[in-house]
Amino acid sequence: MFDTELPPLPVSPPPEEVIDCLVEDQPGVAEPVRWSKYVPDGLLADMLAHPPGIDPEHREFEALERVGAWERVIAWAQANQLRQMASFMRSAEVRNAALGASSSQAHDSAVAEVGLMLRVSAGTAAARVGDAWSLCTRLPGTLAALEQGQITLAKARIIDTETANLSAEHTAAVEQQVLARARQQTPGQLRAATRRAVLTADPAAAQKRAEQSRRKRGVRMWPEPDGMATLSAYLPADDAVGVFAVLDEYARHSAVPGDERTVEARRGDALVDLVLNPTGRCSSGTRTARDNADGSIPTTGTPHPAGCRCTCGRCRRGGGVDIRVTIPYTALLGADELPAELAGYGPIPAAVARDLAAGGTWRRILTDPASGRPVDYGTTRYHPPAHLAGLVITRDQTCQFPGCRVPAHRCDLDHGVAYDPATATGPTSDTNLGPKCRRHHQVKQTPGWSVTQHPDGCTTWFTPSGHRYHSQPPPLTDPEPLTTHPTPDPDQPPPF
Secondary structure, three states: OOOOOOOOOOOOOOOHHHHOOOEEEOOOOOOOOOHHHOOOOHHHHHHHHOOOOOOHHHHHHHHHHHHHHHHHHHHHHHHHHHHHHHHHHHHHHHHHHHOOOOHHHHHHHHHHHHHHHHOOOHHHHHHHHHHHHHHHHOOHHHHHHHHOOOOOHHHHHHHHHHOOOOOHHHHHHHHHHHHOOHHHOOHHHHHHHHHHHHHHHOHHHHHHHHHHHHOOOEEEEEEEOOOEEEEEEEOOHHHHHHHHHHHHHHHHOOOOOOOOOOHHHHHHHHHHHHHHOOOOOOOOOOOOOOOOOOOOOOOOOOOOOOOOOOOOOOOOOOOOOOOOEEOOHHHHOOOOOOOEEEOOOEEEOHHHHHHHHHOOOOOOOOEOOOOOOEOOOOOOOOOOOHHHHHHHHHHHOEOOOOOOOOEHHHOEEEEOOOOEOOOOEOOOOOOOEEEEOHHHHHHHOOOOOEEEEOOOOOEEEEOOOOEEEEEOOOOOOOOOOHHHOOOOOOOOOOOO
């Protein structure tokens, strides 16, 4: 099966100074040893295993740097193991074929030997062999980045999986594009960036795959221990995000004092109520004032009066849910097929976004013609008005903490500078507001942490160990020169 020659060592990944710009030491402080900057090899591993003395002033800083350095050494070791694994597979299959084994037998025999050496199951051995061969033959740049410790094996697998259906030409283009920022990104961010690049590289093929996958949608169930079962729904992304948003809205408004259920449990209860109890009967078994004395639901009247305190997830739901789709105007007009962004999911084909736009409501955001920035609103009140909140949520898309993927519409809108009308500080404006999920909002308020928000929406997070991390709002869509497309006539409606 693996009967091709292994390629020579691939070209080097992007230079260190391009992709390693996330961590910086604090200004004005004597430079400590930044172990995470070192190129990984056996010498670095030996130095980390037998570290020299540490300046007490930088003890925590260097300890964290060693954590980062070990991560790079692990990636270096994994890349070299993958090379050895691919080399063994090639030679072992040749040897097995010479002994009279068929192609599949030669491959299975070699995989079995790998499994025995690593003491792993047959399935795990096959998966690891697949990783080795794919990275060594199809994604040489990704393997080089792994060997340099620029990415982890988990990130390499993401690039492998997301490009599996591309041609060699498109795979090379996507690989080069996503590796430029892969080290700065979390696995979730890299997955979204790679999907976006794949959709851009071959929109027609991506749309065809989306249509084929849509036909496989369905709901499945399998039993679990202790009287439980798992119910799984494989749905188009826009449907799945919409269903989850409704369940989440019910869950967030169904808690009552003393309710010990987790938000996940409340989502599960809401799902059961909405599907099995469309007439409104509480899944908790609590009878309401409008229930009949025998427990049955009346045929007239409202089974759940205002103020019902049950915990079913139906009675105390809030307002409507907000599902956001961002699409380049050129793609909306049909001039190109640049991918759109579905909040809470990631990139989707332009055709899918146009279908959503045809049946939805679009809001126009006004900007300053000179700067292109959104108009500043509501600087004299604590709670931002709806249009300002919408601008900030649209700009940031996710929590401002570096790498966090919690959608902005589910975050707290935090004032970078504390709001104080008495001193006219901490304005409620787009330059001082930023979404932070509840976890990272609390982290920001922990002693030793501080956050600076810049006028363009970028933030700098200072940590107790002395590191600082930069985060910037991702582009709503991948930038593209406007001169490549004709300027649309504002008086003409979109061609839905």
